[in-house]
Amino acid sequence: MTLNFSYSFPALRGIQANKEFYTVICPLRLIPKIFLFDEEEIPPEHRAQRLMNKSRIPEIANYILENPKEYVFSSLTASVDGELNFQSISEENSDIGNLTISLDSKFLINDGQHRRAAIEEALKISPDLGNESISVVFFHDRGLKRSQQIFSDLNRHAVNTTSSIGILYDHRDQFALLTKDIISSIPLLERYTDKEKVSLSKNSPKLFALNHIFNTNCRLIGKKKGELLSEQERSFILEFWTVLVESIPEWKLVLNKEISPRELRQNCIAAHGVFLEAVGIVGHYLYVNMPTTWRDFIKKFHKIDWNRDNKIDWLGRAYGPTGRINKTNETIHLTSNLIKCKLGLDLTESEREIEIRFLEGQKIEV
Known part of the structure; x- marks a missing residue:
């Protein structure tokens, strides 16, 4: 299937629980444009993630800006509600290829919403950061319950360092x-x-x-x-x-x-x-x-x-x-x-x- 209007990323394909997921490298300049998060004041049971603590954003943004040669970010994790198509580069390398995502897809960050917001703020001050990149793990969205479960599973075993x-x-x-x-x-x-x-x-x-x-x-x-x-x-x-x-x-x-x-x-x-x-x-x-x-x-x-x-x-x-x-x-x-x-x-x-x-x-x- 060819998607005429789409995002295209070099990607690695993996399997978890018999379901495909994809890891891509995304330029920072695209992060604020394609990744949205659910900030509406709606009951928790109807959201796919917690409300964002906006007081954390300046601290994370300053971390990027003050350490431009040393900052480190872990991957964002997102669900995609839309058409995905993965094309392998060859039969021998079937899990390396190109991932295309329809332009009208909705992206929901399951893990990393504060990093995403901080990246947006940092880009306003230092646009050159847009040429740098971050890894993103994509799961195919299967509805609110699945997105909530992804969020829960990602945080279930997380232990904050002392x-x-x-x-x-x-x-x-x-x-x-x-x-x-x-x-x-x-x-x-x-x-x-x-x-x-x-x-x-x-x-x-x-x-x-x-x-x-x-x-x-x-x-x-x-x-x-x-x-x-x-x-x-x-x-x-x-x-x-x-x-x-x-x-x-x-x-x-x-x-x-x-x-x-x-x-x-x-x-x-x-x-x-x-x-x-x-x-x-x-x-x-x-x-x-x-x-x-x-x-x-x-x-x-x-x-x-x-x-x-x-x-x-x-x-x-x-x-x-x-x-x-x-x-x-x-x-x-x-x-x-x-x-x-x-x-x-x-x-x-x-x-x-x-x-x-x-x-x-x-x-x-x-």
């Missing part, structure tokens, strides 16, 4: 690079940081999770992942960790193998992410307000009772009534509030508001 793994494998972000440098340069962190998990089991031989150290670094100077670091900020963060490690006796006990990481996590809040990120908030306050004397305040940490049995200080802040450590933005701030008070530092207006709400809640419970 944020710690993302940081470990990131060789571009300055915060990620600095965090890994700090860990490798400080023996306690090098030995007792889990570089894969985001939370530690009670029997873990580690003290810290990589993502907690990363988040603490972000809080220390009030910046986010992807932002640039000045040399002054880099130097401060590195020195901060050096001073902090020397100022917490409980950490030294673990380093000297006098107690195990498990024992420390059971008995001390200083072995948990809520503590680290709270310290990041305190450190940021010192960085901004006490640029020459901040070390003196951190050295006072050895005088603070970090024991979980110290319920007067930490119950309701670092952990709840059951004794379970609870790391939320609120508990991080409540923990940092108390640390600041113990160091003789003033609370900011927003911190005072958090403290007032907490104290009022304590009165109600009593």
Whole structure:
């Protein structure tokens, strides 16, 4: 069959579940023109995919634009509602050939709608990207139920990587690079940081999770992942960790193998992410307000009772009534509030508001 008005792609043919599918290489400039996605506010049961999270698009588009020689995209997967015709180049190479798709076909992206939208935005800023390409896997559309099933199957076994793994494998972000440098340069962190998990089991031989150290670094100077670091900020963060490690006796006990990481996590809040990120908030306050004397305040940490049995200080802040450590933005701030008070530092207006709400809640419970 000859399709007079059609798209034509060099393609590879494959078989899955006794059904043909095709992998093609598509120029980026064609992506916004031929691939559509279902954005209508209609009930989920009548859509073939989830609604797009538009807040993700600028981040992905910037990733392309900021890394024009390094960006990597996996294949798009799409269903085609229309006529497809595959012509092999020869009998010997029957699965290599040319795929033609009728021009009036409808394309529905089953996997990759955010990449597709980001490509469109990137092309507006850098049209030259249109000459580059992306692989696309085509399935023949057999109706809404089949398209929904494809979406479900593609996502059924998808497992997101942990944020710690993302940081470990990131060789571009300055915060990620600095965090890994700090860990490798400080023996306690090098030995007792889990570089894969985001939370530690009670029997873990580690003290810290990589993502907690990363988040603490972000809080220390009030910046986010992807932002640039000045040399002054880099130097401060590195020195901060050096001073902090020397100022917490409980950490030294673990380093000297006098107690195990498990024992420390059971008995001390200083072995948990809520503590680290709270310290990041305190450190940021010192960085901004006490640029020459901040070390003196951190050295006072050895005088603070970090024991979980110290319920007067930490119950309701670092952990709840059951004794379970609870790391939320609120508990991080409540923990940092108390640390600041113990160091003789003033609370900011927003911190005072958090403290007032907490104290009022304590009165109600009593």
